[in-house]
Amino acid sequence: MVNQSGRINPSGASLMIKPVGAACNLDCTYCYYLPTHDVYGDRAHRMHDVILEEIFRTILPEYEDHVSICWQGGEPTLAGIEFYEKAMGWQEKYKRPGQVIENLLQTNGTLLDDEWGAFLSKNRFLVGLSCDGPPHLHDKYRYTVKGDASSDKVLRGLDVLKKHGVEYNILCVLNDVNVKHPELVYNYVTKLGSRYVQFIPAIEWEDTKEDYVQGHAAADVGLKKISPSAVEYGQFLCKAFDMWNTHHRTHLSIQLFDVMLNQYLFSRSTLCINSNACHNQLTIEYDGSVYGCDHYVNHRWQLGHVSDRDWRHKKVDDTGMVALTVSAGDEPDEDWYEGLDRDVFETFAKRKLDLPEKDCGRCEYQRFCYGGCPKHRPRRGEVTEKTVLCEGYKLFFEHAMPTLEKIATHYRHYGELPATEAEIERQKQVKSGVIRPGQKVKPNELCPCGSGMKFKKCCKN
Numbered sequence: 001m002v003n004q005s006g007r008i009n010p011s012g013a014s015l016m017i018k019p020v021g022a023a024c025n026l027d028c029t030y031c032y033y034l035p036t037h038d039v040y041g042d043r044a045h046r047m048h049d050v051i052l053e054e055i056f057r058t059i060l061p062e063y064e065d066h067v068s069i070c071w072q073g074g075e076p077t078l079a080g081i082e083f084y085e086k087a088m089g090w091q092e093k094y095k096r097p098g099q100v101i102e103n104l105l106q107t108n109g110t111l112l113d114d115e116w117g118a119f120l121s122k123n124r125f126l127v128g129l130s131c132d133g134p135p136h137l138h139d140k141y142r143y144t145v146k147g148d149a150s151s152d153k154v155l156r157g158l159d160v161l162k163k164h165g166v167e168y169n170i171l172c173v174l175n176d177v178n179v180k181h182p183e184l185v186y187n188y189v190t191k192l193g194s195r196y197v198q199f200i201p202a203i204e205w206e207d208t209k210e211d212y213v214q215g216h217a218a219a220d221v222g223l224k225k226i227s228p229s230a231v232e233y234g235q236f237l238c239k240a241f242d243m244w245n246t247h248h249r250t251h252l253s254i255q256l257f258d259v260m261l262n263q264y265l266f267s268r269s270t271l272c273i274n275s276n277a278c279h280n281q282l283t284i285e286y287d288g289s290v291y292g293c294d295h296y297v298n299h300r301w302q303l304g305h306v307s308d309r310d311w312r313h314k315k316v317d318d319t320g321m322v323a324l325t326v327s328a329g330d331e332p333d334e335d336w337y338e339g340l341d342r343d344v345f346e347t348f349a350k351r352k353l354d355l356p357e358k359d360c361g362r363c364e365y366q367r368f369c370y371g372g373c374p375k376h377r378p379r380r381g382e383v384t385e386k387t388v389l390c391e392g393y394k395l396f397f398e399h400a401m402p403t404l405e406k407i408a409t410h411y412r413h414y415g416e417l418p419a420t421e422a423e424i425e426r427q428k429q430v431k432s433g434v435i436r437p438g439q440k441v442k443p444n445e446l447c448p449c450g451s452g453m454k455f456k457k458c459c460k461n
């Protein structure tokens with residue numbers, strides 16, 4: 001989970017909490033988390049206050065100076081405002097002087113009302129709102145448990161956030177349908193008024209229930225139909241990049257593009273998927289069980305329980321890379337996630353760099369890609385094979401990296417991102433007298449950015 005509030009070089013540790021497990025009022029076709037119902041039995045769960053307090057009592061005194069707590073589900077608002085008010089109280093009680101805690105709520109938005117708006121605003125939550133594009137695309141796979149469309153309720157929730165001045169980002173899941181409409185989806189989600197947007201590919205496998213619960217990945221399992229193909233995903237990213245670069249790069253954060261800029265500027269990734277290990281995505285389920293990541297909540301990968309006491313986070317080193325092995329001469333680090341199963345955690349974290357030499361080992365983009373997410377590899381990363389998204393990543397890297405490198409160089413020199421291509425083109429036209437300073441361009445005139453499109457279809461947006 002990237003620190004969603006930082007454009008450049010966010011630091012610190014993040015922790016994901018699942019207050020109601022996978023319980024949700026929606027039943028989205030592609031949801032990666034609903035299958036965890038089979039790990040925990042029926043659907044209705046809620047974290048007990050004892051567990052909630054224990055999380056902050058044991059973690060905050062040992063955690064880093066800047067901690068991101070991501071509340072996620074299922075649908076985390078089902079826990080109710082009273083639950084979160086208690087959480088805020090315990091955060092205040094147990095945090096160290098000067099320790100900064102940032103709360104993020106990832107929600108489908110359909111249950112937000114004025115009471116929620118006031119609470120989220122007062123406690124300065126950053127809200128992640130799920131929206132997969134215009135209603136006809138969003139409602140393709142995101143519907144209620146009764147089978148009703150959800151887009152109108154999401155837009156109502158968005159209005160609540162705007163009314164109460166809550167900061168929010170948009171999380172857009174790319175599936176086999178909306179991935180084919182990059183311009184439509186990009187234009188829609190970037191007009192929802194957020195400064196942060198994430199495009200997440202829905203890569204889901206056809207596991208059997210038993211294999212999922214046990215954390216076993218069978219050899220002959222294919223991808224679900226709802227998953228976008230690698231090429232479609234890559235093409236979407238290329239188009240989105242061009243639109244961002246032309247119109248939005250100074251004032252809109254697209255997660256993957258920011259991650260790449262961080263790689264250029266600071267040689268560190270702000271997203272687990274593009275880093276060297278799965279070490280910074282600890283997830284606590286409603287019953288206090290701890291996992292290395294919420295994509296691996298199953299019996300095999302459980303690391304421990306919050307009541308195992310005093311498990312703590314080892315700080316990353318200066319390069320942002322966590323030290324997963326103790327070098328010769330080093331003192332054994334007894335505090336390393338004390339209380340969690342170190343062997344399981346190391347195995348889990350290091351699997352990410354088990355990459356095929358013939359592909360990733362020789363790939364010029366390896367230091368940006370790190371082989372992507374293990375879950376996106378055949379057998380969920382149990383075998384040494386590259387991600388099913390590799391072809392898409394390469395399309396994107398080849399297309400965008402030269403420009404991203406130039407943007408990073410500009411940032412290094414001037415401490416800010418360069419003006420957008422549209423702004424630069426307009427400045428050129430003002431200088432050469434083609435248009436006057438401040439001159440308004442009519443909607444049907446050619447766009448001054450030189451795209452060849454009408455202004456109303458291009459930079460006016």
Ligand code: SF4
Nearest residue numbers: 272273278281293373
């Ligand atoms: S499996 Fe690893 S890369 Fe994938 S989401 Fe989890 S922590 Fe991130």
Ligand code: SF4
Nearest residue numbers: 359360363366369390
């Ligand atoms: S782009 Fe493909 S080959 Fe290169 S590191 Fe990523 S997954 Fe491996």
